[in-house]
Amino acid sequence: MPKVEEEKGFVEILNSRYKLRGLFHIIEANQPIYNKDTGKLAGVTNPRDVTYIHSYGGEAIFFESLSKGKLMASRCDNEKCESKGSIYEPFRIFCPDCLRKNTIVDITEKAQKTAKIHSFIITHRSGAFNILPKPIKFINVEFDEEVVTILMSVLVVGEPEIGKRIIPIFRIKSPTYTIMDLMFVVKGTTESELPEKFSF
Amino acid sequence: MIKFSEKQLRIPKLMRPVYLVTVGMSKFDRAFPETRTEELCVDALTAAADFVNMTPSELKQYIHTCYYGHFADHFGDQLLGEAVVHDRLGLDPLGNIGVKTGGATGGSTMWEAVKAVASGYSDCALALGWERMDEVPTDEGNHLISCAADKDWETPLGHIYTGYYAVMAQRYWKIFGKEEDSFRNTMAEIAVKNRGYARMNPHAHGPMKITVEDVIKSPIVAYPLRTLDCCLMSVGSACGIVCDEKTAYEITDKPLRIYIAAGSHTLRVADRRDMKIPLLPNEKPNQYDNLGKKFPGGDRYPGFTSFLAARISAYYAYHMSGVVDPTEDLDIVELHDAFTISDIQTYEDIGIRPYGEGRNYIESGDAYVVNPHTKKPGKLPSNPCGGLIGCMHAVGATGLMQIAEIGYHIWNRWDEIHESEEKWNSFGRKKPKDWTSLQVKGAKRGLAISHAGVGSHVTCTILMNPNNLIKED
Numbered sequence: 001m002p003k004v005e006e007e008k009g010f011v012e013i014l015n016s017r018y019k020l021r022g023l024f025h026i027i028e029a030n031q032p033i034y035n036k037d038t039g040k041l042a043g044v045t046n047p048r049d050v051t052y053i054h055s056y057g058g059e060a061i062f063f064e065s066l067s068k069g070k071l072m073a074s075r076c077d078n079e080k081c082e083s084k085g086s087i088y089e090p091f092r093i094f095c096p097d098c099l100r101k102n103t104i105v106d107i108t109e110k111a112q113k114t115a116k117i118h119s120f121i122i123t124h125r126s127g128a129f130n131i132l133p134k135p136i137k138f139i140n141v142e143f144d145e146e147v148v149t150i151l152m153s154v155l156v157v158g159e160p161e162i163g164k165r166i167i168p169i170f171r172i173k174s175p176t177y178t179i180m181d182l183m184f185v186v187k188g189t190t191e192s193e194l195p196e197k198f199s200f
Numbered sequence: 201m202i203k204f205s206e207k208q209l210r211i212p213k214l215m216r217p218v219y220l221v222t223v224g225m226s227k228f229d230r231a232f233p234e235t236r237t238e239e240l241c242v243d244a245l246t247a248a249a250d251f252v253n254m255t256p257s258e259l260k261q262y263i264h265t266c267y268y269g270h271f272a273d274h275f276g277d278q279l280l281g282e283a284v285v286h287d288r289l290g291l292d293p294l295g296n297i298g299v300k301t302g303g304a305t306g307g308s309t310m311w312e313a314v315k316a317v318a319s320g321y322s323d324c325a326l327a328l329g330w331e332r333m334d335e336v337p338t339d340e341g342n343h344l345i346s347c348a349a350d351k352d353w354e355t356p357l358g359h360i361y362t363g364y365y366a367v368m369a370q371r372y373w374k375i376f377g378k379e380e381d382s383f384r385n386t387m388a389e390i391a392v393k394n395r396g397y398a399r400m401n402p403h404a405h406g407p408m409k410i411t412v413e414d415v416i417k418s419p420i421v422a423y424p425l426r427t428l429d430c431c432l433m434s435v436g437s438a439c440g441i442v443c444d445e446k447t448a449y450e451i452t453d454k455p456l457r458i459y460i461a462a463g464s465h466t467l468r469v470a471d472r473r474d475m476k477i478p479l480l481p482n483e484k485p486n487q488y489d490n491l492g493k494k495f496p497g498g499d500r501y502p503g504f505t506s507f508l509a510a511r512i513s514a515y516y517a518y519h520m521s522g523v524v525d526p527t528e529d530l531d532i533v534e535l536h537d538a539f540t541i542s543d544i545q546t547y548e549d550i551g552i553r554p555y556g557e558g559r560n561y562i563e564s565g566d567a568y569v570v571n572p573h574t575k576k577p578g579k580l581p582s583n584p585c586g587g588l589i590g591c592m593h594a595v596g597a598t599g600l601m602q603i604a605e606i607g608y609h610i611w612n613r614w615d616e617i618h619e620s621e622e623k624w625n626s627f628g629r630k631k632p633k634d635w636t637s638l639q640v641k642g643a644k645r646g647l648a649i650s651h652a653g654v655g656s657h658v659t660c661t662i663l664m665n666p667n668n669l670i671k672e673d
């Protein structure tokens with residue numbers, strides 16, 4: 001059951017310190033575990049309700065940009081690096097070879113023009129906290145040759161197939177500021193077919 | 201295109217020979233609602249003492265440092281679980297350390313123990329691993345496992361690790377399997393073989409007498425993978441003890457030489473960049489020039505179809521130990537069959553077959569204890585314990601169980617561990633009427649692969665009878 005507003009925890013940063021407001025865990029009493037066959041105590045349950053506070057650090061720009069309908073990546077522009085010109089998506093803050101800070105680049109248009117499915121999987125399984133509708137269609141997205149990596153995402157309109165052209169969509173209305181704000185649809189999908197809150 | 205320097209590809213060297221002297225393991229099962237983890241670890245160490253006719257206290261007198269493999273402590277809500285186990289094993293005040301490398305944890309734990317002995321720091325080191333995944337609801341367990349993926353870029357997508365993994369299976373299935381029914385059957389044969397072998401193993405958690413048809417009709421997990429293509433999720437413990445030569449012969453007159461090496465690759469499959477295929481001793485330059493022609497889409501390496509970490513661990517370990525062709529030089533292997541299809545990928549990564557031809561290892565019958573075509577001994581039997589599909593996958597213990605199993609074959613004591621009616625009964629399991637020995641006769645050398653998730657860590661362990669070494673020290 002989702003928590004009501006008063007049960008939620010919120011975090012802000014003030015003067016370089018986390019400031020917390022609201023509720024961060026609700027205590028629930030533990031329960032004994034009995035063996036029904038022997039009538040003997042075997043153990044106890046330990047309910048836990050934990051909220052993690054997590055910094056995106058240098059990747060924050062990527063997640064913030066999704067909420068504005070932009071797909072940001074990063075590129076090594078170090079003249080002396082063998083990997084110069086390589087674009088990384090997933091976004092990498094540093095070049096994995098020279099460890100210099102990468103340049104942030106907008107690849108929204110590149111994605112619209114070149115994104116295609118490298119591999120995929122359809123599964124009805126999921127873990128706790130999943131909010132994607134099932135079956136989930138996992139896809140791995142390749143772009144043009146400048147992008148040297150293959151992004152993992154999900155396809156929400158159309159059937160996946162290796163090599164199929166796809167288009168990114170963004171959750172601009174009430175974004176979650178997570179990777180869930182980026183999804184893909186097959187090329188040719190119309191605005192009206194997009195999931196609620198998403199647009200091209 | 202990424203490259204590796206000569207210094208990075210230097211062949212690892214142990215400063216003195218290291219020997220495996222004894223091994224042990226507990227019963228493996230899906231859940232142990234009335235047993236603490238420490239009890240299972242005590243079972244494993246006690247079994248190791250029994251194996252060399254010592255009491256646990258006698259054996260413990262030799263141990264100098266301890267390496268504990270336990271991957272998922274967030275499942276247990278207990279940090280420093282290693283310290284709990286160390287105390288319950290009564291091994292204070294010895295130095296000890298925890299090792300965590302996902303599915304490769306067991307192998308990595310042994311890697312640490314071997315290096316401790318090789319360096320001279322210790323003359324005798326314990327590598328002991330365990331895992332406990334039965335103490336949370338299944339869907340929360342799925343979430344906790346998915347935390348081994350990237351928490352920002354992958355985990356929020358479904359909280360299901362299979363989703364991040366199976367995309368590789370899909371690509372191998374389409375490109376190298378060509379979506380053929382015959383390839384699908386070969387995958388199924390692995391499940392039939394390993395679950396069938398597990399029937400002869402009292403420790404095993406998932407024995408089944410099944411057919412190819414059963415596998416192909418089992419529910420889909422993520423196409424092309426079906427329930428019976430996937431490994432178990434188990435609880436249990438396994439251990440091994442390694443020594444320098446002098447100490448080894450004080451404990452047993454039959455220690456085994458051990459070589460071990462490790463490799464790695466990106467946590468996210470997404471980050472794999474294109475590279476040239478690093479070659480193993482039995483491969484030739486230009487051998488793979490036509491790979492993309494033979495298998496369109498198969499020219500990106502390692503792409504989604506190979507495991508660089510497995511290849512590099514084999515590269516180091518083969519050169520360390522003198523292995524040139526694993527099929528010729530080895531007698532038995534225990535591979536990390538997390539899924540039937542990844543097992544086939546591993547055959548190629550470690551050079552049992554060239555890239556693109558992994559399926560032939562099963563189809564030829566070489567991978568069986570008894571080759572089903574010729575009824576003669578298989579050339580290089582794989583996973584007679586049942587593997588991860590039939591025996592167990594208790595993450596931190598898995599790699600150590602595999603090493604133990606290879607040891608039993610080379611010691612020619614496989615039957616002793618797997619036959620005793622008394623053991624079957626004590627585990628509450630019924631020994632099958634058609635129980636058959638799977639001892640690989642005359643085994644002198646073997647290999648175990650311990651592998652993490654999508655391939656972030658892999659270790660390659662090679663055991664040899666000291667009278668049958670390939671390379672002089």
Ligand SMILES: [Zn+2]
Nearest residue numbers: 076081095098
């Ligand atoms: Zn660079």
